Amino acid sequence: MFSLSSALIQQALQEDGAFADITTLSTVPEAQWSQAVIVSRPAGVIAGLAVAIETFQMFDARIQIEPLVQDGAHVGAGTELVRLQGPARSILSAERVALNLLGHLSGIATQTASCVRALEGTGTRILDTRKTTPGLRSLEKQAVLLGGGQNHRFGLSDGVLIKDNHIKAAGGITLAVKQARQTAPHLLKIEVECETHAEVQEALNAGADVILLDNMNLEMTRRAVELIREHSSTVLIEASGNIGTDRERLAAVAATGVDFISLGALTHSVPNFDVSLEFA
Secondary structure (H helix, E strand, C coil): CCCCCHHHHHHHHCCCCCCCCCHHHHHHHCCCCEEEEEECCEEECCHHHHHHHHHHHHCCCCEEEEECCCCCCCCCCCCEEEEEEEEEHHHHHHHHHHHHHHHHHHHHHHHHHHHHHCCCCCCEEECCCCCCCCCHHHHHHHHHHHHEEECCCCCCCCCCCHHHHHHHHHHHHHHHHHHHHCCCCCCCCEEEEEEHHHHHHHHHHCCCCEEEEEEECCCHHHHHHHHHHHHHHCCCEEEEECHHHHHHHHHHCCCCCCCCEEEEEEHHHCCCCCCCEEEE
């Protein structure tokens, strides 16, 4: 499921100085072969294991690897994830890049899974955003999927999302939607970001397919959902903006009747998932 260009892995290894690891080169014999295991410290959802494996094998094809779980697995604390055997120098020098990727992506999947659980039975779905690490968006969005979430736009060409600055630059919601209808491919939905009930009404009148309720409190969100449903049963409703990952808060937002909750926090500030490599 995961894919990461060889160039990006190579860049990460170069950044870490992995090919000139002075500590390892000066302390570990070149002929030393060792066995090691990667272990999860907390419980959570694993993502990026395939990328970590690719990192080790790209650094040195002699490293033999036995995966013990797969990406998407829900694991308990202390679970062995993969066993490695090969040149000790190579395992040590590639370790940090591999674990950084694995820990970051598993953190995203674990956080997403927690948010998804908070919405069980509501019908509301969790979405990510474009607030991703430059160069890692594909991996981070795949981690969201492994955690049970869904992807919003991958990039700017994937859909029309008219935000506040677009509205100002275009001269208003009505004009912005009209221009989008004339320009965008007919298969793309048009979403409009709204901060007030008046903007919601204008977006509905203009024919928006999706309405994003931005930074609204719970009461404003409930009333906005009522306005939209009085107008249409097919317009999709997304809530976003400073919602966070608190499960009670998420459940309360879902109870307003929105179809989606989009969370930048799934990717831009997720806690690292602690994994460690231990030599036998």
